Amino acid sequence: xxxxxxxxxxxxxxERGNHLPxxxxxxxxxxxxxxxxxxxxxxxxxxxxxxKSNLESEPLPTPVKLKQNIYRTWAVAAxxxxxxxxxxxxxxxxxxxxxxxxxxxxHNEIVKLDDGTIITLNRNSKITTDxxxxxxxxxxxxxxxxxxxxxxxxAIPFIVKTGSLQTKxxxxxxDVESYSTxxxxxxxxxxxxxxxxxxxxxxxxxxxxxxxxxxxxxxVQISTFESGKTLSWLESKLMFENTPLSEVINRLEEVxxxxxxxxxxxxSVLITTSFTELNPELIAEVLSQTLQxxxxxxxx
Numbered sequence: 001x002x003x004x005x006x007x008x009x010x011x012x013x014x015e016r017g018n019h020l021p022x023x024x025x026x027x028x029x030x031x032x033x034x035x036x037x038x039x040x041x042x043x044x045x046x047x048x049x050x051x052k053s054n055l056e057s058e059p060l061p062t063p064v065k066l067k068q069n070i071y072r073t074w075a076v077a078a079x080x081x082x083x084x085x086x087x088x089x090x091x092x093x094x095x096x097x098x099x100x101x102x103x104x105x106x107h108n109e110i111v112k113l114d115d116g117t118i119i120t121l122n123r124n125s126k127i128t129t130d131x132x133x134x135x136x137x138x139x140x141x142x143x144x145x146x147x148x149x150x151x152x153x154x155a156i157p158f159i160v161k162t163g164s165l166q167t168k169x170x171x172x173x174x175d176v177e178s179y180s181t182x183x184x185x186x187x188x189x190x191x192x193x194x195x196x197x198x199x200x201x202x203x204x205x206x207x208x209x210x211x212x213x214x215x216x217x218x219x220v221q222i223s224t225f226e227s228g229k230t231l232s233w234l235e236s237k238l239m240f241e242n243t244p245l246s247e248v249i250n251r252l253e254e255v256x257x258x259x260x261x262x263x264x265x266x267x268s269v270l271i272t273t274s275f276t277e278l279n280p281e282l283i284a285e286v287l288s289q290t291l292q293x294x295x296x297x298x299x300x
Contacts, residue, residue: 097130097131097132098130098131099128099129099130100128100129100130100131100133101126101127101128102119102121102126102127102128103121103125103126103127104121104122104123104124104125104126104144105123105124105257106123107123107236108120108121108122108123108233108234108236109121111127113129113133113134114133114134115133115134115138115151115153115156115158116151117138117148117149117150117151117158118148118149119140119146119147119148119149120146120147120234121144121145121146122144122145122146122147122177122233122255123144123233123255123256123257123278124144124179124254124255124256124257125142125143125144125145125146126142126143126144127140127141127142127146128140128141128142128143129141134156136156137156137159138153138156138157138158138159139159139161140158140159140160140161141160141161141162142160142161142162142176142178143162143178143179143180144177144178144179144254145175145176145177145178145179145233145254145255146160146175146176147173147174147175147231147234148160148169148172148173148174148175148176149173150169150170150171150172150173150174150191151171152170152171153170153171154170154171157169157170158170158171160176162176162178162184163178163184163215164197164198164215164218165178165184165195165196165197165202165213165215166195166196166197167186167193167194167195167196168193168194168195168196169191169192169193169194171191172188172190172191172192172193173188173189173190173191174186174187174188174189174190174191174193174205175187175189175230175231179254180254181250181254182214182215182216183212183213183214183215184212184213184215185210185211185212185213186205186210186211186213187209187210187211187225187227187230187231188205188206188207188208188209188210189207189208189227189231190207191207192204192205192206193205195211195213195220197213197218197220198218202220203220203222205222208224208225209222209223209224209225210222210223210224210225210230229241232274233255236276236278237274237275237276237278238251238252238255238274238275238278239273239274239275240271240272240273240274241272242270242271242272243270243271243272244267244268244269244270244271245262245266245267245268245269245270245271245291246267246268248271248273249262252275252280252283255278256278256280256283258280258297258298259297259298260280260284260287260295260296260297260298261294261295261296261297261298262287262291262293262294262295262296263293263294266291266293269291271290273286273290280297281297284296284297
């Protein structure tokens with residue numbers, strides 16, 4: 001009942017014409033007192049009779065236009081700001097995505113995605129996607145080389161992005177090699193592949209076909225390939241047959257992530273070899289003996 005007396009004193013002040021509270025804490029005091037008010041038991045029928053009798057015997061008061069209180073304005077503005085803040089938060093949560101990366105450095109790495117697709121990453125390679133993968137899309141971005149065994153889903157195509165090229169499939173097996181040389185190689189072993197270059201359909205592949213994409217010229221060249229050589233990296237080895245030394249060195253540098261120093265006048269020399277031990281120092285030694293010249297690994 002002590003709280004009722006406190007609220008009664010406040011209301012009496014207001015009835016006597018005292019000013020409204022001039023601070024937020026004043027309103028808070030009234031609010032807290034009203035929240036704890038203990039209501040006595042009432043005879044609802046008797047209360048209604050008294051109210052109706054007073055209403056018929058007394059004239060209605062003249063309406064008075066009250067000034068808008070600054071604190072009410074502040075409260076409304078604060079409520080709107082809070083609503084906007086929560087709305088912005090939920091919108092960001094709904095449409096934002098979290099990036100997901102899979103990286104292979106010194107060894108091949110096998111990755112299984114949420115849709116059941118299996119990816120084998122070559123050394124010095126990276127796959128990037130996001131938390132929406134498998135739900136609203138199946139897009140990945142590749143730097144380096146990877147072999148894809150794509151779980152079939154005709155409703156959501158699987159797309160590999162490498163620069164201006166998109167390799168689009170629904171369910172198949174294929175290899176994509178796209179290090180930082182301006183070229184992308186796509187080798188298909190099973191199913192079918194659609195190549196989209198600069199948002200235009202460029203070509204389709206059949207099993208056993210290899211596409212070489214020149215990004216600077218927007219060109220696609222299609223030929224056949226020998227899976228034993230092209231996919232030898234899956235067994236942690238690299239095979240070359242009548243390949244110019246410049247291409248051999250470039251391939252080794254891409255996969256191993258190192259640089260080799262050698263006489264450039266030997267670039268056109270054809271090399272046939274198989275590297276089963278992908279150790280840069282050992283490879284440099286083998287090339288030195290084969291070419292009868294000095295080949296070394298450039299120290300970073």
